[in-house]
Amino acid sequence: MTHRIGFLVNPIAGMGGRVGLKGTDGEAYKIALKLGAKPVAPQRAKRFLLELKRLKLQENIEFITPPHVMGEKYLRETSITNYKVVDMKLGEETTAKDTKEFVKKVLEEVELIVFVGGDGTARDIVEVVGENKPLLGVPSGVKVYSSVFATTPEKAAHVLRYYLEGLAEITKAEILDIDEEAFRKDKLIVKKYGTALTIYVQGLVQPSKEPSMENPLEEENKKAIARYIVENMDKNTLYILGPGTTVKAIADELGVEKTTLGVDAVYNGELVGKDLNEQKIMDLIKKYRKVKIIVTPIGGQGFIFGRGNQQISPTIIRLVGKENIIVVATRSKMRKLGFLRVDTGDPEVDEILKGYMRVIVDYNEEVVVKVV
Numbered sequence: 001m002t003h004r005i006g007f008l009v010n011p012i013a014g015m016g017g018r019v020g021l022k023g024t025d026g027e028a029y030k031i032a033l034k035l036g037a038k039p040v041a042p043q044r045a046k047r048f049l050l051e052l053k054r055l056k057l058q059e060n061i062e063f064i065t066p067p068h069v070m071g072e073k074y075l076r077e078t079s080i081t082n083y084k085v086v087d088m089k090l091g092e093e094t095t096a097k098d099t100k101e102f103v104k105k106v107l108e109e110v111e112l113i114v115f116v117g118g119d120g121t122a123r124d125i126v127e128v129v130g131e132n133k134p135l136l137g138v139p140s141g142v143k144v145y146s147s148v149f150a151t152t153p154e155k156a157a158h159v160l161r162y163y164l165e166g167l168a169e170i171t172k173a174e175i176l177d178i179d180e181e182a183f184r185k186d187k188l189i190v191k192k193y194g195t196a197l198t199i200y201v202q203g204l205v206q207p208s209k210e211p212s213m214e215n216p217l218e219e220e221n222k223k224a225i226a227r228y229i230v231e232n233m234d235k236n237t238l239y240i241l242g243p244g245t246t247v248k249a250i251a252d253e254l255g256v257e258k259t260t261l262g263v264d265a266v267y268n269g270e271l272v273g274k275d276l277n278e279q280k281i282m283d284l285i286k287k288y289r290k291v292k293i294i295v296t297p298i299g300g301q302g303f304i305f306g307r308g309n310q311q312i313s314p315t316i317i318r319l320v321g322k323e324n325i326i327v328v329a330t331r332s333k334m335r336k337l338g339f340l341r342v343d344t345g346d347p348e349v350d351e352i353l354k355g356y357m358r359v360i361v362d363y364n365e366e367v368v369v370k371v372v
Contacts, residue, residue, distance in 0.1 A: 001166060004062050006110040007083070007103055008125070009048040010117035011094055013140040014040040018278040018310050040345060041140040043154045045074040045116040046137045047347070051157035058082065062165055064110050066102045070094055073369060082293075089242070096124045103128040112136065112199070114160065116153075119177040122146050126175050126196045127275040134158065134170050134197040143308050145190060145301075147173040147210035148198040152343050152350070155204045163199045173198040176209045188261055210300030210336070222246050222365040226253035229294065229328065238288035239266050240281060240320075242295035242309045246328050250294065261312045278313045285319060290323045297340055297359075299333055303354070304371075316348035322352055327355030327359045327369075334361055340371045 007266075016040070054060050061082035065071030075083045089097055103113065103125050112134050114122055118141015137149035139157040139233055150156035162168040172195050188208065198205065202263065208345045215299050227248040234296060241247050241264045251258030256271040258264055265273035265284050273284050285291050294310060295304045304327055305312060327340065342353045358366045 001060065002062050003112070003159075004064060004108045004110045006113035006115075007065045007071050007075070007104070008099065008117075008121075009041055009045045009064040009066075009069065009071050009113040009123040010099065010115070010140070011039055011041050011253050013117040014044075014142055015122055018313055041116050042069070042074060044080055044138055044140045044345075045222065047070075047153035048078060048114075048116065048156050049074060049078040051154040052160065053078065053080065055157060055161055057157065057164060057263055064106045066090070066098070069333060070098060070102065096120070099124040100128050106318050107133065112163070114138065114156070116140050118142060118144050119146050119175070122148055122175050122196070123177050123193045126160065126193045126194045129196065131195060131197050134174075134187055135162075136199050137208075139306075140270055142310060143209075144206075145176040145178070145307075147206060147208040148175065148196055149206050150204055150205050151341055152347075154347070159199050159201050159204045161240055162201045162204075167201075169200045170197055170201040172196070173200075185253070185291055190205060206303075207300050208339075209298055218332060220320060220328055221332070221362060222249040223253070225328050225330070227361065228363045229326070233269075234290070234292070235268060236288075236290060237267070238272070238284055238291045240276075240284075240291065240293045240312065240316075241265065242293065243310060244296040245297075246296040246330060246333075250328070261308070264311060276311060278316065281311060281316055291320050292326060293369050294326045294328060295329050297333065297337060298360055300336070302337045302339055302341045304340050306341075306345065309343070314344045315348040317344060317353070322357075325353075325357070327357055329359050329361060331361045334359055334367060334369065338369070340369050342371060343359070363372055 060082050065083055067085050072085050083310055100274050116138040135148045138153050139149045150159050174192055175194045177188055177193055182189045229250050230253045244263050248260050254269050259275040262275035263286045296306050298307050316332040344350055354371045356370055358370050359369050360366045
């Protein structure tokens with residue numbers, strides 16, 4: 001039996017991450033280009049397709065895809081031949097309008113839509129699809145908070161395998177996104193934009209991001225973690241501080257201003273870099289040499305790298321080393337998670353990070369957690 005599957009790529013999804021723009025909506029795409037941002041979605045699309053080929057799944061699929069950079073290009077480059085290109089004209093820059101036009105054209109002839117993109121792409125698709133056909137997201141955005149996404153491009157291929165074998169569950173999923181303009185002003189406003197059908201396979205598909213809950217016990221826990229970290233900071237060491245309120249508590253304890261949703265750096269208790277992109281982090285590493293990274297997992301999802309902190313790139317992680325990564329999280333967050341995830345964009349770096357890591361969960365208290 002041949003399965004007809006829509007395959008769509010948002011070629012600019014995720015470009016803003018490494019240059020510190022936190023997204024590519026609106027004018028951010030042009031700014032990202034000026035800052036030297038490189039596309040990440042094409043490589044993620046090919047990782048997904050190559051894993052499909054390794055699993056020999058392409059033999060049972062006919063892909064229905066947009067022309068050129070929105071799908072056809074990557075099927076051709078991975079030598080997948082069983083596909084049909086939808087007749088539509090694309091401009092120099094692809095837009096949400098192109099995404100919606102493609103989905104409208106193929107909705108009646110496909111059983112499933114696989115897309116490479118982020119939360120914004122998911123929003124555009126569900127606006128047309130609603131709950132009429134299931135969606136499967138190959139993650140390529142900056143945030144990726146919605147629960148229609150596999151945890152990595154390769155895992156998306158395995159989710160599709162379970163679906164084709166009749167072993168996956170079709171469930172409802174939340175489509176979440178943030179206000180990127182508010183995000184760039186250091187305000188996290190996450191909204192639910194709709195509900196979609198998706199393929200669910202436990203461990204391969206991510207849940208939605210859980211909102212940060214403010215309560216006195218949680219805040220005290222963050223402060224205790226912060227006191228412990230600050231008391232044990234090495235002198236003459238650059239500390240790269242990832243996003244999140246738990247990491248912000250460390251900056252508060254130091255008495256320096258932290259970009260809650262960005263990446264900052266301190267050295268000997270002084271702020272030496274604020275809202276940094278990949279290049280600026282690299283410049284600081286060259287200057288200070290001895291470096292540690294402090295990150296906190298995303299609530300509900302468990303990602304410590306690859307969601308909202310792409311400025312800390314695979315190159316930076318390699319240079320710093322796994323042994324110099326400090327993970328902090330409140331006890332309640334870790335009780336709900338039980339594990340950590342990574343999706344750095346480099347499968348080799350992901351493998352380096354897998355295994356077990358210590359997570360500081362209170363003052364002089366840590367747990368050992370598996371990175372899956």
